[in-house]
Amino acid sequence: MTQWNVDAVMNIAERPDIVMVAGEGSWLTDNQGKRYLDFLQGWAVNCLGHSHPAIVEAISEQAGKLINPSPAFYNEPMIALSQLLVKHSGFDQVFFANSGAEANEGAIKLARKWGSKYKNGAYEIICFERAFHGRTLATMSASGKPEWAELFTPKLAGFKHVPLNDINAVLAAINKNTVAVMLEPVQGEAGVIAADPLFLRQLREVTKKQDLLLIVDEVQTGMGRTGQLFAHQHADIQPDMMTLGKGLGGGFPLSALLVTDQVACFDFGDQGGTFNGNPLATAAGLAVLTELIRPGFMDAVNEKSQQLSRSLKTLQQHDRYGLIKSVRGQGLLQAICFHRPVAKELMKRAFQAGLLINATQADVIRFMPSLLISEDEIGLMEDIMLQQVLNR
Template sequence: MSKVPTSIDTHSVMFITQRPDVIMVEGEGSWLTDNNGKRYLDFLQGWAVNCLGHGNPGMISALNAQAKKLINPSPAFYNEPMIGLSNLLTSNSCFDKVFFANSGAEANEGAIKLARKWGQLHKGGAFEIITFDHSFHGRTLATMSASGKPGWDTLFAPQVPGFPKADLNDLESVKKLVTNNTVAVMLEPVQGEGGVIPADHEFMKSLRKFTKEHNILLIVDEVQAGCGRTGKLFAHQLYDIEPDIMSLGKGIGGGVPLAAVLATDAVACFVPGDQGGTYNGNPLMTAVGMSVIEQLLAPGFLDAVKAKGALLRAELLKLANEFGLEGERGEGLLRALMLGKDVGPKLVELARDRAPEGLLINSPRPNLLRFMPALNIADEEIVQMCNMLRELLKQV
């Protein structure tokens, strides 16, 4: 391990969140190592970003090979990895066209713009997109406005108008919001930041039927739940439905800044000047994305994710039974343990500070913990995490 200073001077880094006084310097698989040599079992993985863990050999090989060839010819030209990843995504989905971006928020912004452009062309200028309470779509002004996160309606007021909020798994609440201005409904198949809340199968089926009948687009935000996280390549495939637009981020790049908007031919109505971005679709990132998707599509990989998700579920239910907790929920390897009381932040702190090895977990709501491990995590590491958590639960 390279020599890293143990003293930390962070005065130049803008303060946007509370960070512990450690510097993460190395990662391998499901483990991170800090500047003091302490190791952490990582069940955050960059908030579901590192879908293949830290230091994935296939990704590193793709990155190195492409860096020697071509990094960015500008988005004014095609490049080979851009075309290759586009074809890989469309041949394994219900979509026909792909626009690459750099973050999930940017992908969602693109999905919103595409839906509004379609509304201008095909629905008399309809522009409203129904979203859901407790949803999370990103941190741009438009995606914050689309999100149903409490308090965000006043944080950078005024909001971008046009995002009425329905209740997840309640079709009637959607129907009540539909007007002549409604162009789309946008939702996460599993609400991540909202507390790992999956959409019901019947709700998703009924919502797709309703939107089709009323010429309303269905947008699925799969930034967190997509790219193998639920045991399917895309989370909407759990429900056997075909949306009109899908956004991807986080896992598609496995740790590098890559995102995408996918759309059917019927909806892909951008014309030159409507959408762009200096780094969008650059060969360095899309080459890594190709490696990621190819690994997710390898024979048996997604079945293994389902099996690991079932193991994590079983281990979390054991903890719930032992400690009288409320239970667990989720899909695949995006899961939550419902604690029944507001001890989540305390458990996160105790887990990180645990010795000799720390544990990295997340509490998006104070009464639950969220788990987003690498999709190729070892079964033994899942059991190890739950044993670590068992120790911590005894303390609180």
């Protein structure tokens, strides 16, 4: 990497000694000309792959017209994307932001505002162990990562954490100060751990009965990732709030908080952001959602999901050293779980072989390819994993 001096870049992550310079579809290219089959896709960000023509065209065209008039004014892509999201989600109103953490922060603020107005000042939110909701102080407090327990203390008060898929633990945690329950339909950072559909339906029943809000964090699971447009749709429930990010912009920074009319109680000045809802970002989001709702798109995603599942199970069957414990996940968000903490070493081997995967836990590798991944590319991933990673 002799032509770049990276000393001015804050060192917040372990990065290899290369620079990524180009991407197309399921492939990334580094500054040395090496190509990588990308089953990471920016942590499920590039739902249509790298530099999808529809996104490139939308951004290019919009940049020539209007980039940011300020959030004090409506703009055309903001309105169009809001209407399309409402039409396909069952929610009534949309607030746009720039990151998943910012959308989740908005959900937390709105829940507390609703509690102050309609529930005698209730403010506590029940969250779940091992959950991940972002890296702001509030969203880190809402998260249930054990590694963060003593990080950046004191944490923001008002969050209780209970085990996922345990409705009795939720019931025991409810008190007069409880205003909402917040969860990921699939806990991605925890190692692709899904909330059971029955548990989601029980949560919806309990929250309605107890006059609590149900918030689903679909920053990672939304935008077709699990085989439905939104993961909670697998359980056939309608939450009160939903947050989106990552795949919503297809690689461009964009997130959203979707709510029902009954919950939307912000007063002017309560929520905002300099770049929120800008036409460049929402034009990208509009291009993404337009692709996802095309006839047959989600059918193809589910077909590729089944192929990915078969490939990962094939890896387990042909695992010469007996490393693989299980395969789990939903749609094109899947994981291999190992008997031992070997994930980081296997991820490094895959990188050397030109395959990008993610060791989300010491014993879990996560696969998050483009929703447009091809059958041949899934097959190539399987070959690399078998020949150059697992059985090396």
